[in-house]
Amino acid sequence: MEVKQEYSKRLKGNFGFFGVATLLYSLFYGLCMFKNNSGVAYPFFVAGSLLYICLSLSKLEISLKKGALFQMICMMLLAVATFATDDGRIIFFNKLGIFLLAICLVLQQFYDTHKWGLGKFFAGILQSIGNMFGELPAPVRDAKEYFKTKKGKYNQKTLAAVLGVIIMIPVLVVILSLLSSADVVFNEVTKEILEWLELENLGNIFFRTVICFFGAYALLTYFCGLHISPEVKDRRKGEPILMMIITAGLTVVYAYFSVIQIIYLFMGKLELPEGYTYAEYAREGFFQLLLVGIINLVIVLCTMAYFKESKALKLILTLMSFCTFIMIASSAYRMVLNIRYYYLTFMRILVLWALIILFLMFIGVIFHIWKERFPLFWYGVTLVSVLYIALAFSHPDYWIAKVNLSNAEGQVKSVFAQEFFLAKNDYNDFYYIATLCADAAPVVYEFMDELGRYDFSEEDMLRYDNAYKYDGYWEFGHLYLKRMRNRTEDMNWRTYNISRHMAVLSLEKYEPSAVQK
Secondary structure, eight states, X not given: OHHHHHHHHHHHHTHHHHHHHHHHHHHHHHHHHTTOSSSTHHHHHHHHHHHHHHHHHHXXXXXXXXXXXXXXXXXXXXXXXXXXXXXXXXXXXXXXXXXXXXXXXXXXXHSOOTTOOHHHHHHHHHHXXXXXXXXXXXXXXXXXXXXXXXXXXXXXXXXXXXHHHHHHXXXXXXXXXXXXXXXXXXHXXXXXXXXXXXXXXXXXXXXXXXXXXXXXXXXXXXXXXXXXXXXXXXXXOBOXXXXXXXXXXXXXXXXXXXXXXXXXXXXXXSOOOTTOOHHHHHTXXXXXXXXXXXXXXXXXXXXXXXXXXXXXXXXXXXXXXHHHHHHHHHXXXXXXXXXXXXXXXXXXXXXXXXXXXXXXXXXXXXXXXXXXXXXHHHHHHXXXXXXXXXXXXXXXXXXXXXXXXXXXXXXXXXXXXXXXXXXXXOBOOHHHHHTOOGGGHHHHHHHHHHHTOOOOOHHHHHHHTTOOOOSSHHHXXXXXXXXXXXXXXXXXXXXXXXXXXXXXXXXXXXXXXXXXX
């Protein structure tokens, strides 16, 4: 109870620091993220967020704990991956990952989490996000109390600050006018800045700043209150015989299913049902098997969390996990065969990635079954963070275009493509290629340059604007080129993006005349 009050007292007693720090952080957020989804300013915002967290913890007299550096490095790598890609799906998951890592980072500093399990951490994250809204009035309340205790001294400082701002504005106007008239380049840059600072833009920045200020301070207030119970209760009160019967039944079914997979799918033996080809059999069911694997993971974790310890139950859960390995392998094999016949898509790559995560998670689960103190949550965080960072930096759309277009009609296929990726038909889903992001631009532009079919004149551009067919080179090339022109225009020092910049350079390399602003 004393610790709870101590953190809250430090927060309220140092409102002069926390209020100003949160306001500056919020203003920095507004400036960085205004009309900027994935520009170079985003890594600076994440770095600013980490600085804000570290300064706040230092003022609260909380030292960073072991593991904090790893989470910070992961957050920064995801931030860099965000401005290095144009893929909206990757950008969304990057930002979600950064947010969740930040919450875990702060939770770890305020609480002793070394005994927390998966359920406790997930509950803590949800509780922090949900209950934060109840603390939204906190900055107003704390400011009011602070003003009362620091009334005379604070009024003098406030008056001096307001007077400084009032004097600064006209002085800046005069100085900017003089410098603009003294230097042509400075004058042009100043014009761009003044055009950027329109009333609508200022309103957008102001709104973002206010939202971030109240949200950040409310979240900090909630953490300082230590509302989450640090106690890890032993909820294993269920009779193990119940889950032994359920999981034993499931394991028998899974074992039978696994034998079928080994014989039919992996070995290709025995006869299939009438009317079924081996290709049709192998290319279906991967989503269902992925879902079953996830369900098994939930069953095992819930059993370990809510039922009494039993060696027999542990053995059944281990056998169930090994059967799940075979189902994961079956799902992955089916997906690979599906890719062979229908080529790469982002969803198919994501499914393979999820299957790798699930496979490695079950290895940790088996350790957790037999060794209760195994840090399954941090194992999972580390696993997902490392493999997702690899996915984020891999630019999936680039490889989708690379593999698929190398197998298009008329292309010289590599030996690897002939042996593995090639099915009976050449790749022809150009509508899907036209929807890829700028990550794929170097491959797409090279492909179109080889065909000599994307040097569109203005008349061609207008003529193809109403094209509805996407099954030919011309339509897809025009649509992709048009999308990239829209995506790459108006990049500036805040919104600069590596992937979009590379798209511009690629287009200039293959067809300089096509770059028209």
